Amino acid sequence: MSLSRRTFLAMTGSIAAVGAVAPQHAASADQARRLRLTARLSRAHLLEAGQPETAVWAYDGSVPGPTLHLRQGESIEAQLINQLPQPTTIHWHGLRIDNSMDGVAGLTQPAVQPGKTYSYRFAPPDAGTFWYHPHYRTWEQLARGLYGVLIVQEASPPAVDQDLIVGFDDWRIGENGQIDEASFDSMHDISHAGRLGNILTLNGKFSQDFEVLSGQRLRLRLLNAATARVVSVRFADHAPLVIALDGQPVSRPFAPRGNTILLAPAQRADLILDCDGEPGQTSSIEVDVGRETLVAGRLVYGTQRRQRANTLSEFPVLPANPMPTDINPDDASPVDLVMTGGARAPFPSAVYQGENLSIRELVRRHKKAWAFNGVVGFPDKPLAVFANGKTAVIKMVNRTAWPHAMHFHGHHVREIQHSAREPSPHWRDTIFMRPDETVTVAFNAHNPGRWMLHCHMLGHQRGGMSTWYEVG
Numbered sequence: 001m002s003l004s005r006r007t008f009l010a011m012t013g014s015i016a017a018v019g020a021v022a023p024q025h026a027a028s029a030d031q032a033r034r035l036r037l038t039a040r041l042s043r044a045h046l047l048e049a050g051q052p053e054t055a056v057w058a059y060d061g062s063v064p065g066p067t068l069h070l071r072q073g074e075s076i077e078a079q080l081i082n083q084l085p086q087p088t089t090i091h092w093h094g095l096r097i098d099n100s101m102d103g104v105a106g107l108t109q110p111a112v113q114p115g116k117t118y119s120y121r122f123a124p125p126d127a128g129t130f131w132y133h134p135h136y137r138t139w140e141q142l143a144r145g146l147y148g149v150l151i152v153q154e155a156s157p158p159a160v161d162q163d164l165i166v167g168f169d170d171w172r173i174g175e176n177g178q179i180d181e182a183s184f185d186s187m188h189d190i191s192h193a194g195r196l197g198n199i200l201t202l203n204g205k206f207s208q209d210f211e212v213l214s215g216q217r218l219r220l221r222l223l224n225a226a227t228a229r230v231v232s233v234r235f236a237d238h239a240p241l242v243i244a245l246d247g248q249p250v251s252r253p254f255a256p257r258g259n260t261i262l263l264a265p266a267q268r269a270d271l272i273l274d275c276d277g278e279p280g281q282t283s284s285i286e287v288d289v290g291r292e293t294l295v296a297g298r299l300v301y302g303t304q305r306r307q308r309a310n311t312l313s314e315f316p317v318l319p320a321n322p323m324p325t326d327i328n329p330d331d332a333s334p335v336d337l338v339m340t341g342g343a344r345a346p347f348p349s350a351v352y353q354g355e356n357l358s359i360r361e362l363v364r365r366h367k368k369a370w371a372f373n374g375v376v377g378f379p380d381k382p383l384a385v386f387a388n389g390k391t392a393v394i395k396m397v398n399r400t401a402w403p404h405a406m407h408f409h410g411h412h413v414r415e416i417q418h419s420a421r422e423p424s425p426h427w428r429d430t431i432f433m434r435p436d437e438t439v440t441v442a443f444n445a446h447n448p449g450r451w452m453l454h455c456h457m458l459g460h461q462r463g464g465m466s467t468w469y470e471v472g
Contacts, residue, residue: 032077032121035068037090039134039146040083046199048206052177056145057084063204064167064225065132065148072127072152078120080112084141087111090120091135091409092150093266094247094429096323097122099449102409105136106378107450107468126321127154128247129221129268139458140184143171143195143227151221154319158243160272161216161306167223168231168263168287168296169204170197185462191343191369193402194228194459200287202296209298212275215306219243220271224263227458230403230432232288234260235299237277244270248412248427249318260288264405264432266456270318279303323427324444327391329416334395334440335384337453339433341370341464344401352376352464368464370400370455376464383453385470386445392469395440398433404460406431410451410471413441430456445471 042058059065070076080090089111091103101122105111112118124130133147149165157163172180172195189195202208212218220240224231241253242261246268253272261269277283278301285297340347346359350371357376362368368376372383386392393416396406407430415423415431417440433439454466 032075035076035078036081037065037078038081038083039088042145044145044204046171046201046204046206047173047177054171054173054178056179057141058145059148063145065146067148067165068132068150070124070150070152072155073123073125075123076121080118080120082112082114082116082118084114086141087113087136088134088141088146089118089136090132092120092122092130092132094128094130094268095122095124095150096126096410096412096447097124099410099447099451102449102451103135104409104452107452111136124152126247126323127152127319128244128249128321129223129270130247131223131225131268133225135452139195139227139462142225142458143184144179147225149221149223152247156319158219158272158316158318159217160219162212163219163221164210165203165221165223166233166285167203167225168233169201169225170229170289171199171201172197173199185367187363187367187369189228190367190459190463191341191363194457196229197226200289200294200296202285207295207297209300211302212299213302213304213306214275214277214279214281215308216275217308218273218275220273222261222263222269222271224265224267226265228265229289230262230264232260232262234258234286234288235273236284236286237281238273238275238283238299240271240273242269243272243318245426246412246428246430248323249320250426252317262432264403264430264456265458266405266407266430267428267432274308275299275301277301279305323412324389324446325427327414327442327444329391329393329442332391332393332442334393336373336395336397337383337467338373338397338399339370339404339465340374340399342400342402342460343369345399347371347374350374350376350464362464367462370460370464372465372467375467378466378468382450382470383467385472388448388472389444389446391442392445393440393442395438396431396433397438398435401435402460403435403457404433404465405456406433406453407456408443408451408453410447410449411443411445413443416440416442447471
């Protein structure tokens with residue numbers, strides 16, 4: 001689905017600036033800093049000025065929800081209050097915390113019923129940019145607006161003039177200015193690219209300006225919160241450096257190819273950008289959404305100039321997080337994860353809830369269209385059981401006609417083989433795969449528990465692309 005920033009009514013189809021620690025067990029309630037998040041119905045101004053507000057679901061009434069600022073290793077008790085008409089949870093996306101706090105309904109906890117509360121207790125071991133969102137009917141609840149950014153600050157953060165969140169999302173809005181609820185279970189979307197929106201927002205706004213000064217240095221925390229759309233982001237007339245991906249510092253900051261940062265759904269990137277424009281200049285924040293490039297916001301220069309102490313090439317590397325990175329792939333047998341299904345490449349049959357069904361039956365009876373290793377949806381048995389502290393290797397094979405964003409709960413992984421290019425050396429919690437690609441990842445299975453592994457193109461998850469692995 002194509003997006004438009006001006007003519008959305010002809011189609012039918014976030015977030016304010018802002019020693020070694022191992023994964024923690026639940027923090028003591030007496031020692032923890034207490035937070036509270038209320039999931040409730042609200043309204044948001046997502047459209048152009050003069051257009052109606054949109055009914056949304058939101059944490060504390062705002063889209064995105066409040067930005068949570070935590071300290072590395074700090075004990076937290078976060079209370080979820082559910083005032084929604086559905087059960088819900090909170091998943092702390094990218095945090096290597098205790099398995100019981102991961103927020104996956106049916107795997108790590110029961111769903112929190114309407115009118116009930118639930119307390120999450122954890123201590124984030126890693127500094128970086130993370131986010132939070134539901135893990136119950138995620139394809140719907142996230143698309144209604146339930147998400148927020150979570151920042152875990154370094155003990156000695158880099159010296160910047162502004163620390164800004166740049167969060168992208170897309171929304172499918174009808175002619176009445178409201179979310180197209182009928183499309184949440186669209187079989188066409190489930191079996192194709194996912195539920196693409198027709199409105200792009202930046203930090204929950206139709207457009208946003210960031211006021212800067214010539215000579216300033218910015219830290220930009222990018223997030224793609226869309227449920228299906230891949231975005232490529234470019235800051236016109238500027239050349240940023242990438243310093244972290246998915247919350248984990250890169251070993252050496254690098255300039256992205258073409259000064260463009262590709263973000264699949266759920267991925268994040270931390271950038272350092274020097275404001276080298278002239279006073280009074282305006283530079284666009286351009287987002288390539290697949291078929292067109294949109295201007296989502298602008299860097300607007302003030303009339304003053306600031307003297308910078310050092311150049312971007314002298315920017316220090318972020319300190320590494322205490323995540324175990326020692327892996328020995330030669331000592332591990334790869335576990336295969338073969339993706340099949342979807343439009344243009346359907347499977348003849350697959351197993352769902354113990355029953356072998358044809359693709360027609362899966363679509364008609366269950367709205368399912370995708371499989372991992374011939375199994376549709378969440379299986380009773382894990383994809384694999386890995387020994388605690390040992391290297392885990394998973395070979396992911398995309399035999400579909402569509403891209404997928406494979407998200408690992410509880411761990412970050414690193415590519416060790418890639419069928420189309422050199423493997424990326426960076427640690428990620430979400431791996432973007434194009435059609436017909438094979439990507440082999442490895443990680444130190446250091447965090448015990450039952451962890452979900454699924455496509456974060458959430459219509460694909462809804463349609464069957466979810467499984468789990470266990471660390472003993």
